[in-house]
Amino acid sequence: MFAKGQTVIQYMEQLAPKHLAVPDDRIGLQLGSLQKEIRSVLVALDVNDEVVEEAIAMGADLIVAHHAIIFRPLKQLQTDNPMGKMYEKLIKHDIAVYISHTNLDIAEGGMNDWMAEVLGIADGVPLDEVHAEKLYKLVVFVPAAHADKVRTAMLDAGAGAIGNYSHCSFNVQGTGTFLPQEGTEPYIGKPGKLEQVEEVRIETIVPQGIRNKIVQAMIKAHPYEEVAYDLYPVDLKGRSYGLGRVGKLREPVTLAEFVDVVKEKLDVPHVRVVGDLNRMIGKAAVLGGSGSRYVNSAIFRGADVLVTGDIDYHTAQDALMAGIALIDPGHNAEKIMKAKTAEWLQAKLSDSRYDTKVAASQINTEPFRFM
Template sequence: MRTARVQDLLGLLHGWYPPDQAEEWDNVGLQVGEATAAVEKLMIALDPSAAAVAAASAAGARLLVTHHPLLFKPLRRLTPDDPVGGVIWTAVRDGVAIAAAHTNLDVAADGLNRWLAARLDLLEAVPLQPAVGHLVKLAVFVPTAHAESVADALFAGGAGQIGAYDQCSFRVAGTGTFRPGPGTAPFIGEAGRREQVEEVRLETIVPQRRLPRVLEKMLKAHPYEEVAYDLVPLANELPGVGLGRIGRLAEPVALAAFAARVKAALGCSSLRLVGVPERTVAKVAVCGGSGAGLIHEARRRGAEVLVTGDVKYHEARLAEDLGIALLDAGHFATERLAVEELAERFRAGAAERGWRLDVVVFEGDRDPFVVY
């Protein structure tokens, strides 16, 4: 077994939760630390708090992966007496790297909101607000005899993935024409003479983040001196990716009874209910953390109740006006489940790769709110 490095574990994290699927305002990935540092113990926490960093250091964990990022905006100064600066100061001093998976974890097909929907026993759950974009259609024109080798290069670079299918492409035969200019060294033909060549238009799909690598491999494999290709940004929905989830309960239930079920499933000491407790609900939307911005979308999709956290007064009034119930279980309770789920993913990922890695969770995470 070999020891993993910070960058190895980030590779796993980014493979599951691509950084380009995070919101533009978000800051995910490595926040503090050295990418090449060896990691034999990894700690998972909800927040990059001073207590979490201290616990990681005491446990010998050289990487702390959190849901919430430590850094959202540039620092004007770095001093140990500042709340954020103090965490950075301690982490660097003790050799603890810090990385985050935030909104990219929220929207992932197998991420926080899928886990939340599963915890509440929702059936047929799908994204409440599907994600779009991040995909590019690549079409390249290749001499027929070289189509397979160029396709292999594209696939090796990460092109051609559609859901659970890989190496996806489309090909159509045609005739390409060109006239090499002075000083060229054409693969086919000669300078100054127009050529006609039997070619294949080879199309595939590429995630935006993988485009540089795919193009590099394509250009290396292609026999032509000048390669003709098109890049077309797509607005397709990403399969299974999006904010929140919406699904149904196995049986309709009174809102009050469902609230009790949510409270028990999430282990929260209390929750806030907006709506008529006796009302029957069957179609449920969820969004971990702060999801009240999805009230309109949840109502439009036919949800009778939205489970989330951080609901404000006027958002509650809006829900009343729209006729959709709300269950505010709190930011902490609707996201805390991600910690153990992430730990399990890292354990499985390390075992598959033969890495010597102990994965632990920070036991000191607590909801900052106490209800009297």
């Protein structure tokens, strides 16, 4: 059995929730339809003509890419120019294109965590905070005999996480009253008779991203025909999410030695470097893609070096004066996402017993050539 397009995307959005993306980022379905079975998925960094030909050759129904194929609004779609021809080819072969960009960068277990991990950055935290997840208070009233079952369902679904603690809740016993109306089938009592039941009021904290999941788990475990519960926002800061990662290296190394690590682990033949190659690097920051404007964030976080792409001349001069080293492996270093995303998505589909296959693109989309 093959997964439907919407199912594949639901899994992708578990890895990279859409609400994590920065405002106005071009993410989501950009071309085609998800209302079909997906036999195979191609994961790519960029979508160019070679990648489209690769997708056609493997019979892909869906391309999941990091960089948008429609970045600026289209004023017309002409099929006699290179971009128009590529769009036409995708449409004719019924290949949908879905983009996961800054939401994948920001997500825990996503792009910047992958880059930090391979570079040996331990316990990385966001370099630049973008979101603080909203928190909600969930209150539900449960007959005492079912309190453990409902509480466990909610907490196992992710409720009650506070800092490094999980399964946090508060419980108060009391008496609930209700009068079942005609046509109801109450779990306790009879229609037309006022009931008093010993109940437990369970309170817990719910993160925005999994709010619906927790509520559904609660309702499924609850014995009542109509579940009495409250869900309201609270003025507390939840988990922080942001671009980049910064943390200590597992072992201090010289900048020259760290350059070799970057080249090997990110699979790039050359890098641009700013700083004294003999200086010791103990704390490093990394940000996939274009990170010139995050140099000050790296300085503020106490990083000795920032690894990021697309460093411009004046930013390099400013960094040199400020005393922070820079390593620019190019924007294409984000290609680490191809194999990582494909592996993650394939595992999810296989665990659900779908026959859909996921492959990482083998096309090198680096536009620059080093001479």
